Amino acid sequence: MFVGRPYAPTAPFLFFLGAVMVAGWWGGWGPALLTMLLSLAVVDLFYLEPLLDLMPGMGGAISMVAFVVLALLTTKLSVMLRSAREERSRLMAWELDARHEAEAERARLHSLFTDAPGCIILLQGPRHVFSFSNVMNDTMMGRTGLVGMEVRQALPWAEERGFIALLDTVYRTGVAYRGDAVAFPRTLPDGTVQETYLNLVYQPTRGEDGQVSGIAGFGFDVTEQVLARQKAETLTREIQAAKARALLMAESGAVLASSLDDESVLRNMAKLVVPTFADWCFVDLVEEGTYRRLEVAHLRPEDEGLARVLLRHGLYPTGHPEHAPTLPLLHGEPLHVEHLTPGQAAGFAHDAEHLQVIREVDPVSVIAVPLMARGRSMAVFSFIYAHSGRRYTPEDLVFAKELARRVSLSMENARLYREAQEAVRLRDEFMSIASHELKTPLTPLKLKLQALSRELGRYPGPIPREVVTKYLEVGDLQIKKLTELVDELLDVSRIASGRLSLDLQRLELAPLVREVMAQHELQARRAGSTLELDVGAVPVVGEWDRLRLEQVVMNLVDNAVKYGRGNPIQVRLVPVEGGVHLVVRDEGIGIAPESLPRLFGRFERAVSERNYGGLGLGLYITRMLVEAMGGRVRVESTLGKGSTFTVELACHPLGGEVGATTASMEGAVASP
Known part of the structure; x- marks a missing residue:
């Protein structure tokens, strides 16, 4: 201490002020105050006059006060700097921790988001x-x-x-x-x-x-949820559609049972399915290879004008080169277009007007099903979705086919019922006619036998030959008529069962026709008619059954005599390529146009049995025999002007090889 004294005589407090500053910086107020007190004691004893005396002079006291003030200020400043440093260090540490935490959180969030x-x-x-x-x-x-x-x-x-x-x-x-x-x-x-x-x-x-x-x-x-919801909605719609279809099917039974008239049933069915199963429903009847539109059913009143136009446009006939979509229908195949495009819809149009109507209807889905019976199409149901936006599914096609099957079955049952009723009517009518016709030859025969019995009473001895001969001729004629009636019935029975045999042999036609004409000369004269025969100059032969062909000619000539009204009857043989036409023409009462299609049917008659006798079997047997021999028979007639029957037969030139054979009609029986 004394060593340093010479170096700080004028500034004894600088060294000690530095010590206080260091103590305050290092330890704070406590060490700084302690250092300050020690420094005051040392300065007072060793640096201020009088030395080694604790009572300094005025100048020393002032210096010591200044030292204390500076020491306190320095200590405060040191403590403040020390606190600031510590705060700064703490803040820097907190900032560093926060930065690390933020980076970790950011990394965690990035990972979480990623x-x-x-x-x-x-x-x-x-x-x-x-x-x-x-x-x-x-x-x-x-x-x-x-x-x-x-x-x-x-x-x-x-x-x-x-x-x-x-x-x-x-x-x-x-x-x-x-x-x-x-x-x-x-x-x-x-x-x-x-x-x-x-x-x-x-x-x-x-x-x-x-x-x-x-x-x-x-x-x-949310794809799974959406698909699950869509599936649930689809299942709900399918369940509702199934219920609606089941109800519709149940209601269809009442409609099908309500009438035996096919057209009424079809119209009512079309109206029934709208709007449950269709927005529009068309019904087209198949007639001679084409279609006739029967009904157009719809729901909205504003569509009535469109319906009237659509009623005029049926489906096109089979084979139409520009209407391929409808061709399968005539062959029993259904049509199903789940998503109908405008181009496909335009393909159904017949003309510009029809195309415009189709565009106004704006169909989006269509099903067309044929009504089949006995292997042929009877009608076509067309179901169309338009303004509702619905689509026909494969399940709808199954339902439509089942509905069509039931309608077809109902129509077929109705047809069979009508045919059964007609058969009963024909049977009753036939039994009445047959009873009358069978009695017709029996009555004269009975009268002649009674007259012959009376003759026996008149002649006690032998009866004169001429008397007996007269009665025998009449009896023979009536027996012949009765035999012909019975033979007709037997022929019908054989034809129906397929047991009518044909003895086919080489046969020239002209002599057979002449023979039949000769047999009818007397009958024709009694009726006031003349028989005119033209067999041509070229003999022809064919492979025919002589007895059956003779029966055909006899039936036609007998028919001409019966209905000829006493006018001339012409019989001609007209050779054609590969065959011959046997033409029998009369100028009698003729046949009404509505009777022509059924003329060759079994038990069919074009005239009243009250005015003309017969069983109504002759022309039916004629047709069946001609068809069995490979030919066909047709008729042309004008009511009141007469009829022309033409038998078309295949034949061979004279001298051709024709062997004798026997053919059966089994399997060749056609429905009347």
Whole structure:
């Protein structure tokens, strides 16, 4: 201490002030105050006059006070600096910890967003540039590396589906968008595209200036829920449709049982299915290879005008080169178009007017089913969905075919019932006619036998030959008529059972016709008619049954004599290529046009049995015999002017090889 004394005589407190400063910086107020007191004692004893005396002079006291003030100020400053340093260190440590924590949280959030089970994207700027896209979004979009790309560039389908316009709206207005079950095409790893549904949220993000700077997008895959809901809705619709179909099928039974008239049933069925099973229902009857539209059923009153036009346009006939869609219907095949395009609909049009009507109807789905019976199409039901927007499913096609089957069965049963009723009527009529016709020859025969019995009483001896001969001739004639009637009945029985045999042999036609004509000379003269025969100059032969062909000629000549009204009867043989026509013409009462189609039927008659006798079997037997020998018979007639019957037979030139054979009609029996 004394060593340093010479070096600080004028500034004894500087050294000790430094010590106080160091003590305050290092230890705070306690060490600084202790150092200050020690420094005062040392300075007072060793540096201030009088030395080694604790009572300094005035100047020393002032110096000591100044020292204390400076020491306190220095200590306070040191303590403050020390506290500031400690606070700074603490703050720096807190900042560092906060930074580490923030980085960890950011990493955790980034990982959370990246691996989130939903789609998360961040878009920047008005061009919607990807700044973030998590794994789920990359998976949904079917590609990676979206960051830095515009949405329009990265996802070409986004603009077509309206996503770009939606993002523009959110960015421009700053209003968030929320959408449920938004559909978009998802590209699977194998390259296939699957329709996927997301619940979307597009939330605008704002910069420091409060303006929209981007969009945050969140999407949650709800495809399974949507598909489950759609499946449930589909099942509900199917159940409801099944109930409606079952009810419709039950109601159809009442309609089918309500009438035996086919057209009434078809009209009522068409009205029944609208609107449960169709918006429109057409019914077309098959007639001679074409269609006649019977009914157009609809629901809305405003469609009445369209219905009237559609009623004039039936389906096209088979074979029409420009109407292929309807060709399968005549062959019993249904038509089903679940999604009918305008082009397909136009293919059904007949002309410009029909096309315009079809466009106004605007069909979207169609089913057409033929009504089949005995292997042929009787009618066609066309079911059409239009304004309701519904579509026909394969299940609907099954229902339509079943409905058509039931209608066909009902129509066939009604037809069989009508035929049975007609058969009963014909049977009763035939029994009445047959009874009368069988009695006709028996009555004269009985009268002649009674007269012969009276003659026996008149002659006690032998009866004169001429008397007996007269009675025998009459009896023989009546027996012959009775035999012919019985033979006709037997022929019908044999034809119906397929047991009528033909003895086919080489036969020249002209002599046979002459022989039959000769047998009818007397009958024709009694009727006032003349028989004119023209067999031509060229003899022809054929492979025919002589007795049956003779029966054919006899039936036609007998028919001409009966209905000829006493006018001339012409019989001609007209050679044709490969055959001959036997023509029998009379100038009698003729046949009404409505009777011509059924003239050759069994038990059919074109005239009243009260005015003309007969069983109504002659022409039926004639047709069956001619067809059995490979020919056909036809008739042309004008009521009141006569009839012309033509038998077309195949024949061979004279001298041709024709062997004698026997043929059976079994399997050749045609329905009357």
